[in-house]
Amino acid sequence: MNPLSIQHVSKTYKTPKKEDLLAVDDVSLVIAPGSIHGLLGPNGAGKSTLISLIAGINTPTHGSITLFGLDVIKNPEAAKGLIGVVPQEVVVEMAFTVQEVLYYFSGMYGVPQAQRQARIDQALDDLQLTEKKHEKAKNLSGGMKRRLMIAKAILHQPKLLILDEPTAGVDVALRQKIWELVRRLNASGTTILFTTHYLEEAEQLCDAITLVNHGKVIKEGKLKDIQQEFSKNIIHFELFNKSVSHPSDVVATGSEFEFPMTNLAQDMNMITTHYGDNLKNIRSEAASLEQIFLTLTK
Amino acid sequence: MSISLPQTGMWALYAREVKRFQKLWMDTIFNPIVSIGLYLAVFGVVAGDRVIHGVPYLAFIYIGLLSMNLINASISNPAFALIISKNLGTIIDLQLAPISPWRVGLAYALAALTRGVITLFVGVLLTAWFIPLGGIAHPFLLLLAIALTGIQFGIVGVAFGMWAKNFEALTFLTTFVLQPMIFLAGVFYPIDSLPSPWNIISQFNPLHHNVNLLRFAVTDYADGNPWRSLIIVITLLVAATVAMHYIVKKKLRAE
Numbered sequence: 041m042n043p044l045s046i047q048h049v050s051k052t053y054k055t056p057k058k059e060d061l062l063a064v065d066d067v068s069l070v071i072a073p074g075s076i077h078g079l080l081g082p083n084g085a086g087k088s089t090l091i092s093l094i095a096g097i098n099t100p101t102h103g104s105i106t107l108f109g110l111d112v113i114k115n116p117e118a119a120k121g122l123i124g125v126v127p128q129e130v131v132v133e134m135a136f137t138v139q140e141v142l143y144y145f146s147g148m149y150g151v152p153q154a155q156r157q158a159r160i161d162q163a164l165d166d167l168q169l170t171e172k173k174h175e176k177a178k179n180l181s182g183g184m185k186r187r188l189m190i191a192k193a194i195l196h197q198p199k200l201l202i203l204d205e206p207t208a209g210v211d212v213a214l215r216q217k218i219w220e221l222v223r224r225l226n227a228s229g230t231t232i233l234f235t236t237h238y239l240e241e242a243e244q245l246c247d248a249i250t251l252v253n254h255g256k257v258i259k260e261g262k263l264k265d266i267q268q269e270f271s272k273n274i275i276h277f278e279l280f281n282k283s284v285s286h287p288s289d290v291v292a293t294g295s296e297f298e299f300p301m302t303n304l305a306q307d308m309n310m311i312t313t314h315y316g317d318n319l320k321n322i323r324s325e326a327a328s329l330e331q332i333f334l335t336l337t338k
Numbered sequence: 339m340s341i342s343l344p345q346t347g348m349w350a351l352y353a354r355e356v357k358r359f360q361k362l363w364m365d366t367i368f369n370p371i372v373s374i375g376l377y378l379a380v381f382g383v384v385a386g387d388r389v390i391h392g393v394p395y396l397a398f399i400y401i402g403l404l405s406m407n408l409i410n411a412s413i414s415n416p417a418f419a420l421i422i423s424k425n426l427g428t429i430i431d432l433q434l435a436p437i438s439p440w441r442v443g444l445a446y447a448l449a450a451l452t453r454g455v456i457t458l459f460v461g462v463l464l465t466a467w468f469i470p471l472g473g474i475a476h477p478f479l480l481l482l483a484i485a486l487t488g489i490q491f492g493i494v495g496v497a498f499g500m501w502a503k504n505f506e507a508l509t510f511l512t513t514f515v516l517q518p519m520i521f522l523a524g525v526f527y528p529i530d531s532l533p534s535p536w537n538i539i540s541q542f543n544p545l546h547h548n549v550n551l552l553r554f555a556v557t558d559y560a561d562g563n564p565w566r567s568l569i570i571v572i573t574l575l576v577a578a579t580v581a582m583h584y585i586v587k588k589k590l591r592a593e
Binding site for chain 1: 345346347349350351353354357358361362422426427428430431433434435436437438591
Protein backbone atom coordinates (compact mmCIF):
# COMPACT_ATOMS: atom_id res chain seq x y z
CA MET A 41 0.00 0.00 0.00
CA ASN A 42 1.37 3.39 -0.94
CA PRO A 43 2.22 5.63 2.01
CA LEU A 44 0.76 8.63 0.21
CA SER A 45 -1.60 8.94 -2.70
CA ILE A 46 -2.84 12.34 -3.83
CA GLN A 47 -5.52 12.35 -6.53
CA HIS A 48 -6.41 15.53 -8.42
CA VAL A 49 -6.13 17.74 -5.38
CA SER A 50 -6.81 21.45 -5.65
CA LYS A 51 -6.93 24.09 -2.95
CA THR A 52 -8.43 27.53 -3.40
CA TYR A 53 -8.14 30.25 -0.76
CA LYS A 54 -10.05 33.46 -0.43
CA THR A 55 -7.71 36.42 -0.37
CA PRO A 56 -8.40 39.38 1.97
CA LYS A 57 -9.95 41.05 -1.10
CA LYS A 58 -12.31 38.05 -1.40
CA GLU A 59 -10.65 36.89 -4.61
CA ASP A 60 -9.97 33.21 -5.24
CA LEU A 61 -6.32 32.17 -4.99
CA LEU A 62 -5.51 28.77 -6.45
CA ALA A 63 -2.64 27.55 -4.25
CA VAL A 64 -2.68 23.92 -5.41
CA ASP A 65 -3.92 23.06 -8.88
CA ASP A 66 -5.00 19.51 -9.74
CA VAL A 67 -2.01 17.80 -8.15
CA SER A 68 -1.72 14.03 -8.31
CA LEU A 69 1.17 12.28 -6.64
CA VAL A 70 2.00 8.83 -5.35
CA ILE A 71 4.89 8.08 -3.02
CA ALA A 72 6.33 4.59 -3.05
CA PRO A 73 6.88 2.68 0.19
CA GLY A 74 10.36 3.05 1.62
CA SER A 75 11.38 5.93 -0.62
CA ILE A 76 12.82 9.35 0.12
CA HIS A 77 10.74 11.74 -1.92
CA GLY A 78 11.63 15.38 -2.41
CA LEU A 79 9.02 18.05 -3.02
CA LEU A 80 10.80 20.93 -4.70
CA GLY A 81 9.73 24.30 -5.94
CA PRO A 82 10.38 28.01 -5.61
CA ASN A 83 8.88 30.11 -2.81
CA GLY A 84 5.10 30.30 -3.09
CA ALA A 85 4.95 27.23 -5.33
CA GLY A 86 2.42 25.53 -3.08
CA LYS A 87 4.71 23.06 -1.29
CA SER A 88 3.71 24.00 2.25
CA THR A 89 0.03 24.16 1.31
CA LEU A 90 0.33 20.66 -0.08
CA ILE A 91 2.02 19.49 3.14
CA SER A 92 -0.77 21.07 5.23
CA LEU A 93 -3.35 19.23 3.11
CA ILE A 94 -1.53 15.92 3.57
CA ALA A 95 -1.20 16.54 7.32
CA GLY A 96 -4.93 17.21 7.63
CA ILE A 97 -4.54 20.82 8.72
CA ASN A 98 -6.23 22.11 5.59
CA THR A 99 -9.10 20.67 3.59
CA PRO A 100 -8.72 20.26 -0.18
CA THR A 101 -11.25 22.11 -2.32
CA HIS A 102 -11.24 19.14 -4.72
CA GLY A 103 -9.66 15.72 -4.83
CA SER A 104 -8.65 13.12 -2.28
CA ILE A 105 -5.61 12.28 -0.20
CA THR A 106 -4.96 8.88 1.33
CA LEU A 107 -2.25 7.90 3.77
CA PHE A 108 -1.65 4.15 3.75
CA GLY A 109 -5.12 3.76 2.26
CA LEU A 110 -6.83 5.95 4.87
CA ASP A 111 -8.67 9.00 3.62
CA VAL A 112 -7.30 12.08 5.40
CA ILE A 113 -10.71 13.78 5.42
CA LYS A 114 -12.83 10.78 6.42
CA ASN A 115 -10.40 9.26 8.95
CA PRO A 116 -8.30 12.21 10.09
CA GLU A 117 -7.22 10.86 13.49
CA ALA A 118 -6.26 7.40 12.23
CA ALA A 119 -4.41 8.92 9.26
CA LYS A 120 -2.58 11.48 11.41
CA GLY A 121 -1.40 8.74 13.76
CA LEU A 122 0.54 7.13 10.91
CA ILE A 123 2.58 10.18 10.03
CA GLY A 124 5.06 12.48 11.71
CA VAL A 125 5.28 16.06 10.54
CA VAL A 126 8.08 18.54 11.12
CA PRO A 127 6.62 21.95 10.29
CA GLN A 128 8.71 24.59 8.60
CA GLU A 129 8.38 27.17 11.36
CA VAL A 130 10.34 26.47 14.54
CA VAL A 131 7.96 26.72 17.50
CA VAL A 132 8.47 25.42 21.03
CA GLU A 133 6.52 25.32 24.26
CA MET A 134 7.61 28.08 26.64
CA ALA A 135 6.76 26.39 29.94
CA PHE A 136 8.25 22.93 29.52
CA THR A 137 11.65 21.29 29.51
CA VAL A 138 12.81 19.26 26.54
CA GLN A 139 12.01 16.03 28.42
CA GLU A 140 8.52 17.27 29.30
CA VAL A 141 7.79 18.40 25.75
CA LEU A 142 8.68 14.94 24.46
CA TYR A 143 6.84 13.13 27.27
CA TYR A 144 3.52 14.84 26.66
CA PHE A 145 3.91 14.84 22.88
CA SER A 146 4.54 11.09 22.77
CA GLY A 147 1.42 10.62 24.90
CA MET A 148 -0.61 12.76 22.53
CA TYR A 149 0.41 10.38 19.75
CA GLY A 150 -0.72 7.37 21.74
CA VAL A 151 2.67 6.02 22.83
CA PRO A 152 1.90 3.82 25.88
CA GLN A 153 3.26 5.16 29.15
CA ALA A 154 5.52 2.12 29.63
CA GLN A 155 7.31 2.80 26.33
CA ARG A 156 7.55 6.57 26.50
CA GLN A 157 10.83 7.00 28.35
CA ALA A 158 12.69 4.54 26.12
CA ARG A 159 11.36 6.29 23.00
CA ILE A 160 12.30 9.69 24.41
CA ASP A 161 15.81 8.55 25.31
CA GLN A 162 16.25 7.14 21.80
CA ALA A 163 15.01 10.34 20.15
CA LEU A 164 17.20 12.50 22.41
CA ASP A 165 20.18 10.34 21.52
CA ASP A 166 19.38 10.39 17.79
CA LEU A 167 19.12 14.17 17.80
CA GLN A 168 22.00 14.67 20.24
CA LEU A 169 19.84 16.45 22.76
CA THR A 170 20.39 14.16 25.76
CA GLU A 171 22.44 16.73 27.63
CA LYS A 172 19.72 19.33 27.16
CA LYS A 173 16.76 17.26 28.32
CA HIS A 174 16.28 19.14 31.59
CA GLU A 175 16.59 22.58 29.98
CA LYS A 176 13.58 24.67 29.13
CA ALA A 177 12.82 24.22 25.43
CA LYS A 178 12.58 27.99 24.99
CA ASN A 179 16.24 28.36 26.04
CA LEU A 180 17.61 26.07 23.32
CA SER A 181 19.52 27.48 20.36
CA GLY A 182 17.75 27.68 16.99
CA GLY A 183 19.41 24.51 15.73
CA MET A 184 18.51 22.61 18.88
CA LYS A 185 14.91 23.75 18.65
CA ARG A 186 14.85 22.43 15.09
CA ARG A 187 16.22 19.11 16.36
CA LEU A 188 13.61 19.03 19.10
CA MET A 189 10.90 19.42 16.49
CA ILE A 190 12.29 16.46 14.58
CA ALA A 191 12.47 14.45 17.83
CA LYS A 192 8.78 15.22 18.47
CA ALA A 193 7.84 13.94 15.03
CA ILE A 194 9.65 10.59 15.31
CA LEU A 195 8.63 9.58 18.86
CA HIS A 196 5.64 7.54 17.76
CA GLN A 197 7.68 5.84 15.02
CA PRO A 198 5.60 7.12 12.10
CA LYS A 199 5.46 5.10 8.90
CA LEU A 200 5.69 8.31 6.87
CA LEU A 201 7.81 11.23 8.03
CA ILE A 202 7.09 14.61 6.45
CA LEU A 203 9.71 17.30 6.83
CA ASP A 204 8.93 20.80 5.62
CA GLU A 205 12.26 22.54 4.96
CA PRO A 206 14.02 20.66 7.79
CA THR A 207 17.42 22.18 7.13
CA ALA A 208 16.39 25.78 6.45
CA GLY A 209 18.66 28.10 8.37
CA VAL A 210 20.79 25.40 10.00
CA ASP A 211 24.56 25.17 9.83
CA VAL A 212 26.43 22.71 7.63
CA ALA A 213 27.28 20.31 10.46
CA LEU A 214 23.68 20.07 11.64
CA ARG A 215 22.47 19.66 8.08
CA GLN A 216 24.75 16.65 7.71
CA LYS A 217 23.39 15.21 10.97
CA ILE A 218 19.82 15.65 9.79
CA TRP A 219 20.70 13.95 6.50
CA GLU A 220 22.23 11.05 8.43
CA LEU A 221 19.11 10.74 10.55
CA VAL A 222 16.85 10.84 7.48
CA ARG A 223 18.91 8.08 5.85
CA ARG A 224 18.88 6.02 9.05
CA LEU A 225 15.11 6.36 9.48
CA ASN A 226 14.61 5.49 5.84
CA ALA A 227 16.87 2.43 6.18
CA SER A 228 14.72 1.28 9.10
CA GLY A 229 11.62 1.38 6.88
CA THR A 230 10.26 4.91 7.28
CA THR A 231 9.12 6.57 4.08
CA ILE A 232 10.28 10.18 3.90
CA LEU A 233 8.69 13.15 2.18
CA PHE A 234 10.45 16.44 2.46
CA THR A 235 10.48 19.87 0.92
CA THR A 236 13.67 21.76 0.48
CA HIS A 237 15.17 24.76 -1.22
CA TYR A 238 18.57 23.10 -1.23
CA LEU A 239 18.77 21.21 -4.50
CA GLU A 240 22.04 19.65 -3.41
CA GLU A 241 20.11 18.15 -0.51
CA ALA A 242 17.55 16.61 -2.86
CA GLU A 243 20.35 15.22 -5.03
CA GLN A 244 22.03 13.73 -1.96
CA LEU A 245 18.96 12.17 -0.40
CA CYS A 246 16.11 11.62 -2.80
CA ASP A 247 15.12 8.57 -4.75
CA ALA A 248 12.36 10.51 -6.46
CA ILE A 249 11.33 14.12 -6.74
CA THR A 250 8.29 16.19 -7.58
CA LEU A 251 8.83 19.68 -8.89
CA VAL A 252 5.97 22.10 -8.28
CA ASN A 253 5.47 25.63 -9.49
CA HIS A 254 2.39 27.88 -9.32
CA GLY A 255 0.57 25.06 -7.52
CA LYS A 256 1.07 22.54 -10.33
CA VAL A 257 3.31 19.52 -10.65
CA ILE A 258 5.69 20.33 -13.48
CA LYS A 259 7.89 17.26 -13.26
CA GLU A 260 8.00 14.11 -11.21
CA GLY A 261 9.82 10.82 -11.28
CA LYS A 262 13.02 9.13 -10.24
CA LEU A 263 15.86 11.60 -9.90
CA LYS A 264 18.18 9.62 -12.19
CA ASP A 265 15.56 9.40 -14.94
CA ILE A 266 14.87 13.11 -14.78
CA GLN A 267 18.58 13.92 -14.80
CA GLN A 268 19.10 11.70 -17.81
CA GLU A 269 16.17 13.28 -19.59
CA PHE A 270 17.68 16.71 -19.09
CA SER A 271 21.30 15.75 -19.57
CA LYS A 272 23.13 17.22 -22.52
CA ASN A 273 23.36 13.80 -24.19
CA ILE A 274 27.10 14.00 -24.61
CA ILE A 275 29.77 11.53 -23.48
CA HIS A 276 33.10 13.11 -22.63
CA PHE A 277 36.32 11.06 -22.59
CA GLU A 278 40.08 11.44 -22.53
CA LEU A 279 42.68 9.19 -24.16
CA PHE A 280 46.33 8.44 -23.29
CA ASN A 281 47.21 8.30 -27.01
CA LYS A 282 45.10 10.62 -29.13
CA SER A 283 46.58 9.49 -32.49
CA VAL A 284 44.25 6.56 -33.02
CA SER A 285 41.24 5.95 -35.26
CA HIS A 286 37.94 7.22 -33.87
CA PRO A 287 34.39 6.11 -34.43
CA SER A 288 32.40 8.47 -36.60
CA ASP A 289 30.76 11.41 -34.71
CA VAL A 290 33.64 11.66 -32.19
CA VAL A 291 34.77 15.28 -31.98
CA ALA A 292 38.02 16.48 -30.39
CA THR A 293 37.59 19.42 -28.01
CA GLY A 294 41.01 20.37 -26.67
CA SER A 295 42.30 17.66 -24.41
CA GLU A 296 38.93 15.84 -24.47
CA PHE A 297 36.75 14.08 -26.99
CA GLU A 298 32.96 14.24 -27.19
CA PHE A 299 30.49 11.72 -28.54
CA PRO A 300 26.76 12.50 -29.06
CA MET A 301 24.89 10.00 -26.94
CA THR A 302 21.70 8.22 -27.97
CA ASN A 303 21.71 5.46 -25.35
CA LEU A 304 23.95 5.91 -22.33
CA ALA A 305 24.71 2.25 -21.58
CA GLN A 306 25.19 1.16 -25.24
CA ASP A 307 27.30 4.17 -26.18
CA MET A 308 29.51 3.88 -23.08
CA ASN A 309 30.05 0.21 -23.89
CA MET A 310 30.92 0.99 -27.52
CA ILE A 311 33.52 3.59 -26.52
CA THR A 312 35.16 1.49 -23.81
CA THR A 313 35.34 -1.47 -26.21
CA HIS A 314 36.76 0.64 -29.06
CA TYR A 315 39.52 2.36 -27.06
CA GLY A 316 40.24 -0.36 -24.49
CA ASP A 317 43.24 0.46 -22.26
CA ASN A 318 43.83 3.71 -24.14
CA LEU A 319 40.82 5.22 -22.36
CA LYS A 320 42.02 7.57 -19.61
CA ASN A 321 38.56 8.54 -18.25
CA ILE A 322 34.97 8.74 -19.42
CA ARG A 323 31.87 10.53 -18.16
CA SER A 324 28.45 11.54 -19.31
CA GLU A 325 27.40 15.06 -18.51
CA ALA A 326 24.28 14.65 -16.43
CA ALA A 327 22.26 17.77 -15.90
CA SER A 328 22.36 19.01 -12.32
CA LEU A 329 19.09 19.34 -10.47
CA GLU A 330 19.73 23.06 -10.35
CA GLN A 331 19.86 23.22 -14.15
CA ILE A 332 16.68 21.16 -14.43
CA PHE A 333 14.97 23.30 -11.80
CA LEU A 334 15.91 26.52 -13.54
CA THR A 335 14.89 25.17 -16.94
CA LEU A 336 11.47 24.11 -15.70
CA THR A 337 10.65 27.10 -13.53
CA LYS A 338 11.90 29.98 -15.65
CA MET B 339 -19.53 14.12 16.54
CA SER B 340 -18.44 10.53 17.16
CA ILE B 341 -18.36 9.70 20.84
CA SER B 342 -16.01 6.95 21.96
CA LEU B 343 -13.97 6.46 25.07
CA PRO B 344 -11.20 8.98 25.62
CA GLN B 345 -7.82 7.53 24.75
CA THR B 346 -4.16 8.01 25.65
CA GLY B 347 -3.74 11.11 23.52
CA MET B 348 -6.51 13.02 25.23
CA TRP B 349 -5.26 12.17 28.73
CA ALA B 350 -1.71 13.15 27.76
CA LEU B 351 -3.04 16.51 26.59
CA TYR B 352 -5.00 16.85 29.83
CA ALA B 353 -1.89 16.00 31.89
CA ARG B 354 0.12 18.58 29.92
CA GLU B 355 -2.41 21.32 30.63
CA VAL B 356 -2.53 20.44 34.33
CA LYS B 357 1.27 20.55 34.43
CA ARG B 358 1.17 23.96 32.73
CA PHE B 359 -0.92 25.63 35.43
CA GLN B 360 0.97 23.82 38.20
CA LYS B 361 4.18 25.42 36.96
CA LEU B 362 2.58 28.82 37.47
CA TRP B 363 0.98 27.92 40.83
CA MET B 364 1.56 31.30 42.41
CA ASP B 365 -0.40 33.00 39.67
CA THR B 366 -2.97 30.31 38.94
CA ILE B 367 -3.72 28.95 42.43
CA PHE B 368 -2.78 31.53 45.09
CA ASN B 369 -3.47 34.79 43.32
CA PRO B 370 -7.28 34.24 43.28
CA ILE B 371 -7.20 33.07 46.90
CA VAL B 372 -5.62 36.36 47.95
CA SER B 373 -8.53 38.12 46.23
CA ILE B 374 -11.03 36.02 48.19
CA GLY B 375 -9.22 36.84 51.44
CA LEU B 376 -9.35 40.56 50.69
CA TYR B 377 -13.06 40.48 49.79
CA LEU B 378 -13.82 38.56 53.00
CA ALA B 379 -11.78 40.93 55.13
CA VAL B 380 -13.52 44.02 53.74
CA PHE B 381 -17.06 42.61 53.70
CA GLY B 382 -16.55 40.91 57.05
CA VAL B 383 -15.77 44.25 58.68
CA VAL B 384 -18.56 46.12 56.87
CA ALA B 385 -21.29 43.51 57.28
CA GLY B 386 -20.50 42.48 60.83
CA ASP B 387 -23.02 39.94 62.13
CA ARG B 388 -25.62 40.61 59.43
CA VAL B 389 -27.76 37.63 58.43
CA ILE B 390 -29.49 37.05 55.05
CA HIS B 391 -32.40 34.62 54.93
CA GLY B 392 -31.00 32.80 57.95
CA VAL B 393 -27.47 32.61 56.49
CA PRO B 394 -24.64 34.68 58.07
CA TYR B 395 -23.63 37.27 55.46
CA LEU B 396 -19.99 36.23 55.58
CA ALA B 397 -21.00 32.64 54.78
CA PHE B 398 -23.38 33.95 52.08
CA ILE B 399 -20.70 35.84 50.19
CA TYR B 400 -18.10 33.17 50.94
CA ILE B 401 -19.94 30.68 48.73
CA GLY B 402 -20.46 33.42 46.13
CA LEU B 403 -16.77 34.25 46.10
CA LEU B 404 -15.75 30.60 45.82
CA SER B 405 -18.20 30.25 42.91
CA MET B 406 -16.69 33.33 41.28
CA ASN B 407 -13.25 31.85 41.75
CA LEU B 408 -14.24 28.52 40.24
CA ILE B 409 -15.83 30.22 37.22
CA ASN B 410 -12.86 32.56 36.67
CA ALA B 411 -10.28 29.78 36.99
CA SER B 412 -12.20 27.45 34.71
CA ILE B 413 -12.74 29.96 31.96
CA SER B 414 -9.33 31.62 32.01
CA ASN B 415 -7.20 28.45 32.14
CA PRO B 416 -7.99 27.09 28.67
CA ALA B 417 -8.60 30.53 27.14
CA PHE B 418 -5.15 31.75 28.26
CA ALA B 419 -3.37 28.54 27.22
CA LEU B 420 -4.97 28.46 23.78
CA ILE B 421 -4.39 32.14 23.00
CA ILE B 422 -0.72 31.76 24.02
CA SER B 423 -0.54 28.65 21.88
CA LYS B 424 -1.86 30.55 18.89
CA ASN B 425 0.51 33.44 19.46
CA LEU B 426 3.53 31.14 19.74
CA GLY B 427 2.46 28.95 16.85
CA THR B 428 2.38 25.80 19.00
CA ILE B 429 -1.31 25.41 18.12
CA ILE B 430 0.05 23.38 15.20
CA ASP B 431 0.78 20.59 17.70
CA LEU B 432 -2.97 20.31 18.27
CA GLN B 433 -3.71 20.51 14.56
CA LEU B 434 -1.29 17.70 13.78
CA ALA B 435 -2.09 15.43 16.73
CA PRO B 436 -4.29 12.38 16.13
CA ILE B 437 -6.85 13.59 18.67
CA SER B 438 -10.38 14.45 17.61
CA PRO B 439 -11.56 18.04 18.16
CA TRP B 440 -14.06 17.14 20.90
CA ARG B 441 -11.34 15.26 22.80
CA VAL B 442 -8.99 18.24 22.47
CA GLY B 443 -11.73 20.44 23.91
CA LEU B 444 -12.55 17.96 26.65
CA ALA B 445 -8.89 17.65 27.67
CA TYR B 446 -8.61 21.43 28.09
CA ALA B 447 -11.97 21.64 29.87
CA LEU B 448 -11.04 18.87 32.32
CA ALA B 449 -7.74 20.62 33.04
CA ALA B 450 -9.74 23.78 33.69
CA LEU B 451 -12.01 21.88 36.07
CA THR B 452 -8.94 20.50 37.84
CA ARG B 453 -7.52 23.97 38.32
CA GLY B 454 -10.87 25.22 39.54
CA VAL B 455 -11.20 22.39 42.06
CA ILE B 456 -7.61 22.77 43.33
CA THR B 457 -8.10 26.52 43.74
CA LEU B 458 -11.37 25.89 45.53
CA PHE B 459 -9.85 23.27 47.81
CA VAL B 460 -6.80 25.36 48.73
CA GLY B 461 -9.00 28.42 49.16
CA VAL B 462 -11.33 26.59 51.55
CA LEU B 463 -8.39 25.16 53.49
CA LEU B 464 -6.91 28.61 54.01
CA THR B 465 -10.11 30.51 54.80
CA ALA B 466 -12.87 28.20 56.07
CA TRP B 467 -11.66 28.44 59.69
CA PHE B 468 -13.04 31.95 60.13
CA ILE B 469 -16.27 31.50 58.12
CA PRO B 470 -19.41 30.76 60.15
CA LEU B 471 -20.53 27.80 58.03
CA GLY B 472 -22.73 25.28 59.77
CA GLY B 473 -21.57 22.34 57.62
CA ILE B 474 -22.60 21.31 54.10
CA ALA B 475 -26.34 20.92 53.57
CA HIS B 476 -26.20 18.75 50.39
CA PRO B 477 -22.69 17.27 49.91
CA PHE B 478 -23.43 15.21 46.79
CA LEU B 479 -25.20 18.11 45.14
CA LEU B 480 -22.18 20.26 46.00
CA LEU B 481 -19.82 17.84 44.23
CA LEU B 482 -22.16 17.75 41.23
CA ALA B 483 -22.50 21.54 41.16
CA ILE B 484 -18.71 22.01 41.34
CA ALA B 485 -18.16 19.47 38.55
CA LEU B 486 -20.87 20.96 36.32
CA THR B 487 -19.75 24.55 36.87
CA GLY B 488 -16.05 23.78 36.39
CA ILE B 489 -16.55 21.79 33.21
CA GLN B 490 -19.16 24.20 31.84
CA PHE B 491 -16.91 27.23 32.10
CA GLY B 492 -13.89 25.19 31.07
CA ILE B 493 -15.75 24.42 27.86
CA VAL B 494 -16.68 28.08 27.44
CA GLY B 495 -12.98 28.93 27.97
CA VAL B 496 -11.95 26.43 25.29
CA ALA B 497 -14.44 27.83 22.81
CA PHE B 498 -13.36 31.38 23.58
CA GLY B 499 -9.64 30.54 23.49
CA MET B 500 -10.02 28.89 20.12
CA TRP B 501 -12.09 31.75 18.75
CA ALA B 502 -10.18 34.75 20.16
CA LYS B 503 -7.27 36.11 18.19
CA ASN B 504 -5.37 37.81 21.00
CA PHE B 505 -5.20 38.71 24.68
CA GLU B 506 -7.18 41.89 24.10
CA ALA B 507 -10.19 39.73 23.39
CA LEU B 508 -9.61 37.82 26.63
CA THR B 509 -9.28 41.07 28.58
CA PHE B 510 -12.51 42.28 26.98
CA LEU B 511 -14.29 39.07 27.94
CA THR B 512 -13.16 39.07 31.55
CA THR B 513 -13.50 42.80 32.17
CA PHE B 514 -16.60 43.75 30.23
CA VAL B 515 -18.58 40.51 30.11
CA LEU B 516 -17.57 38.02 32.78
CA GLN B 517 -16.98 40.33 35.74
CA PRO B 518 -20.27 42.26 35.36
CA MET B 519 -22.13 38.97 34.95
CA ILE B 520 -20.46 37.55 38.06
CA PHE B 521 -21.26 40.65 40.10
CA LEU B 522 -24.88 40.54 38.90
CA ALA B 523 -25.18 36.82 39.59
CA GLY B 524 -25.95 37.22 43.28
CA VAL B 525 -22.42 36.69 44.54
CA PHE B 526 -22.66 39.50 47.13
CA TYR B 527 -26.41 39.74 47.71
CA PRO B 528 -29.64 37.78 47.15
CA ILE B 529 -31.14 38.86 43.85
CA ASP B 530 -34.60 39.26 45.40
CA SER B 531 -33.15 42.27 47.19
CA LEU B 532 -32.67 44.00 43.82
CA PRO B 533 -35.34 46.44 42.61
CA SER B 534 -37.48 45.44 39.65
CA PRO B 535 -36.65 44.82 36.79
CA TRP B 536 -33.07 43.92 37.84
CA ASN B 537 -34.23 40.99 39.98
CA ILE B 538 -36.05 39.59 36.92
CA ILE B 539 -33.12 40.31 34.58
CA SER B 540 -30.74 38.57 36.97
CA GLN B 541 -32.75 35.38 36.55
CA PHE B 542 -31.60 35.36 32.91
CA ASN B 543 -27.95 35.69 33.92
CA PRO B 544 -26.61 32.17 33.33
CA LEU B 545 -23.98 32.58 36.05
CA HIS B 546 -26.65 33.22 38.65
CA HIS B 547 -27.79 29.63 38.42
CA ASN B 548 -24.30 28.25 39.06
CA VAL B 549 -23.87 30.49 42.11
CA ASN B 550 -27.39 29.69 43.28
CA LEU B 551 -26.85 25.95 42.99
CA LEU B 552 -23.52 26.02 44.82
CA ARG B 553 -24.95 28.20 47.59
CA PHE B 554 -27.98 25.94 48.02
CA ALA B 555 -25.74 22.85 48.18
CA VAL B 556 -23.76 24.39 51.06
CA THR B 557 -26.30 26.53 53.00
CA ASP B 558 -29.69 25.12 51.96
CA TYR B 559 -30.67 28.66 50.92
CA ALA B 560 -31.43 29.46 47.27
CA ASP B 561 -32.57 32.51 45.30
CA GLY B 562 -35.51 30.76 43.66
CA ASN B 563 -35.89 27.09 42.84
CA PRO B 564 -32.46 25.36 42.99
CA TRP B 565 -33.64 22.44 40.85
CA ARG B 566 -34.58 24.82 38.08
CA SER B 567 -31.03 26.22 38.37
CA LEU B 568 -29.67 22.66 38.06
CA ILE B 569 -31.66 22.07 34.87
CA ILE B 570 -30.52 25.41 33.43
CA VAL B 571 -26.87 24.65 34.27
CA ILE B 572 -27.09 21.23 32.58
CA THR B 573 -28.83 22.72 29.54
CA LEU B 574 -26.19 25.42 29.20
CA LEU B 575 -23.44 22.81 29.59
CA VAL B 576 -24.87 20.83 26.68
CA ALA B 577 -25.21 23.98 24.56
CA ALA B 578 -21.65 25.06 25.43
CA THR B 579 -20.34 21.59 24.52
CA VAL B 580 -21.99 21.67 21.09
CA ALA B 581 -20.68 25.20 20.44
CA MET B 582 -17.20 24.25 21.67
CA HIS B 583 -17.04 21.21 19.39
CA TYR B 584 -18.06 23.28 16.38
CA ILE B 585 -15.52 26.03 17.10
CA VAL B 586 -12.62 23.67 17.93
CA LYS B 587 -13.25 21.63 14.79
CA LYS B 588 -13.40 24.74 12.66
CA LYS B 589 -10.30 26.31 14.17
CA LEU B 590 -8.13 23.20 14.20
CA ARG B 591 -8.88 22.50 10.60
CA ALA B 592 -8.65 25.55 8.37
CA GLU B 593 -11.27 25.46 5.63
